[in-house]
Amino acid sequence: MKKRIHQIELFMKYPHEVQSEILKRLLKTAANTEFGKKYDFKSINDLDTYQNRVPVHQYETLFPYIERRMKGEQNLIWPTDVKWFAKSSGTTNARSKFIPVSQEALDDCHYKGGKDLISIYVNNFPDSKMFSGKGLAICGSHKINEYDLRSNSYYGDVSAVIMQNLPLWAKFVRTPSQEVSLMENWEEKIEKIAQITSLENVTNLSGVPTWTILLIQRIKELKKIDSILEIWPNLEVFFHGAVAFHPYRNLFEQLIPKSDMRYVETYNASEGFFGIQDRTDSFDLLLMLDYGIYYEFLPYNQLHEENPKVIGLSEVEIGENYAMIISTNSGLWRYNIGDTVRFTSISPYRIRISGRTKHFINAFGEELIVENAESAITKACEITGAVIDNFTAAPIHFESNKNGRHEWIIEFKNEPESLDRFVILLDENLRELNSDYDAKRFKDLALQLPLVHSAKSGTFYKWMKNRGKLGAQNKVPRLSNSREYVDELLKLI
Numbered sequence: 001m002k003k004r005i006h007q008i009e010l011f012m013k014y015p016h017e018v019q020s021e022i023l024k025r026l027l028k029t030a031a032n033t034e035f036g037k038k039y040d041f042k043s044i045n046d047l048d049t050y051q052n053r054v055p056v057h058q059y060e061t062l063f064p065y066i067e068r069r070m071k072g073e074q075n076l077i078w079p080t081d082v083k084w085f086a087k088s089s090g091t092t093n094a095r096s097k098f099i100p101v102s103q104e105a106l107d108d109c110h111y112k113g114g115k116d117l118i119s120i121y122v123n124n125f126p127d128s129k130m131f132s133g134k135g136l137a138i139c140g141s142h143k144i145n146e147y148d149l150r151s152n153s154y155y156g157d158v159s160a161v162i163m164q165n166l167p168l169w170a171k172f173v174r175t176p177s178q179e180v181s182l183m184e185n186w187e188e189k190i191e192k193i194a195q196i197t198s199l200e201n202v203t204n205l206s207g208v209p210t211w212t213i214l215l216i217q218r219i220k221e222l223k224k225i226d227s228i229l230e231i232w233p234n235l236e237v238f239f240h241g242a243v244a245f246h247p248y249r250n251l252f253e254q255l256i257p258k259s260d261m262r263y264v265e266t267y268n269a270s271e272g273f274f275g276i277q278d279r280t281d282s283f284d285l286l287l288m289l290d291y292g293i294y295y296e297f298l299p300y301n302q303l304h305e306e307n308p309k310v311i312g313l314s315e316v317e318i319g320e321n322y323a324m325i326i327s328t329n330s331g332l333w334r335y336n337i338g339d340t341v342r343f344t345s346i347s348p349y350r351i352r353i354s355g356r357t358k359h360f361i362n363a364f365g366e367e368l369i370v371e372n373a374e375s376a377i378t379k380a381c382e383i384t385g386a387v388i389d390n391f392t393a394a395p396i397h398f399e400s401n402k403n404g405r406h407e408w409i410i411e412f413k414n415e416p417e418s419l420d421r422f423v424i425l426l427d428e429n430l431r432e433l434n435s436d437y438d439a440k441r442f443k444d445l446a447l448q449l450p451l452v453h454s455a456k457s458g459t460f461y462k463w464m465k466n467r468g469k470l471g472a473q474n475k476v477p478r479l480s481n482s483r484e485y486v487d488e489l490l491k492l493i
Helices: 002-013 015-029 034-038 047-053 059-070 103-124 158-164 168-172 186-197 209-223 246-255 370-384 419-433 435-444 459-466 484-490
Strands: 084-088 097-101 134-137 142-144 154-156 202-207 237-240 262-269 272-276 285-287 293-299 321-328 335-346 349-356 387-396 405-414 451-455
Touching: 002 015, 002 103, 015 047, 015 293, 015 321, 059 097, 084 158, 097 103, 097 158, 103 158, 103 237, 103 262, 103 272, 142 158, 154 158, 186 209, 202 209, 209 237, 209 246, 209 387, 246 370, 246 387, 246 405, 262 285, 272 321, 349 370, 370 387, 370 419, 387 459, 387 484, 405 459, 405 484, 419 435, 419 451, 459 484
Parallel strands: 084 154, 134 202, 202 237, 237 262, 405 451
Antiparallel strands: 084 097, 142 154, 262 272, 272 285, 285 349, 293 321, 321 335, 335 349, 387 405
């Protein structure tokens, strides 16, 4: 463990050297693949050549290679046999994405990230007793790849891919059993996990906040208890990721009324494991640079330009928003994963997730991003004592004699005493965080005060279920330029 902490300190000290070596290794490994031959990886000796020769890819442009691999062809974008694909529905497109997960990615990225998470946590909290009990991780499910039944390959939630391939020792310190963890029906799974784990000494939780909340609430109902600590008195940490945690913090503090309960954020996705909250005094995420992933960054303000300037790690600036471009040890080459990040430090490189490239509202030039929305709603909750379960927002476009506005649907766990005051606070904080939004709100120039609906309990769960989107990899879209989601939800209120 101490050896690994030393290695982490080394890439923090020498980030560019480590990243340069990873790019060389990736290009050398994939040089004889179909993709590597097409772009002549063997003759690429520097980043400029790589950037000039290989275009930035979206999922759609890599999909023909991925589809052929799922049908049985080999050595297309990565040389080793890929037997697992992480199915990611995303939140905007109905069409599922199938992200290849090589053995190298499992060993050198996903599992390495999990081990580093534990190493960093124990290094920060040497008095931890998390190993005195079991870890509970809520994961998805997987199935046989029906596109090529001869290949013995599978696809599913990335959490299920990881769970299925866990080393034997890791399975002994987790609950429930793998069989239960990988159940496909989410309602049955939550019920089964609640029954089993309520009898275990759970010391640590891992997963998506929304599903963890549902599980804790179900255990409380099942056992007729006031606090989950009556069942899990030794619970000490929740490792969370996938969605922003701060809007849920108040709810977790109610569900787990323990003053020294710890919350540690990670940045992991179907495409890889990218960041870990490595300090106890900050929510920033250390960018993990030695996981077989090479990073580039596209300035957010150039996102929709025809020829944007993609930059390397050495050129990023603190405070700027970037779309993250990755090249990986699963054969994703200069791949835009759809996330935006903001650097909070460049020595070492630390980030915060600021949103999604497709999740924003810009109907009136306000350029409202997810980070703005989550920060503003968190602040409004803090002031009013409200606690939220879920939310989404979309624009109401200009009508005759009426300016536009944003329409929010919020499912409260604890409603504010005055919804009107909550709306005003939400608006004030959005104006403070986003100058473009503030300009449009000035004297209601282009935007009126937001319209906020309080949704009854279970609304978002019912909506996701109706859409066939229950699962760890399916997340509620926070912001959308389209009214598709808001209009569907309004029918359920």
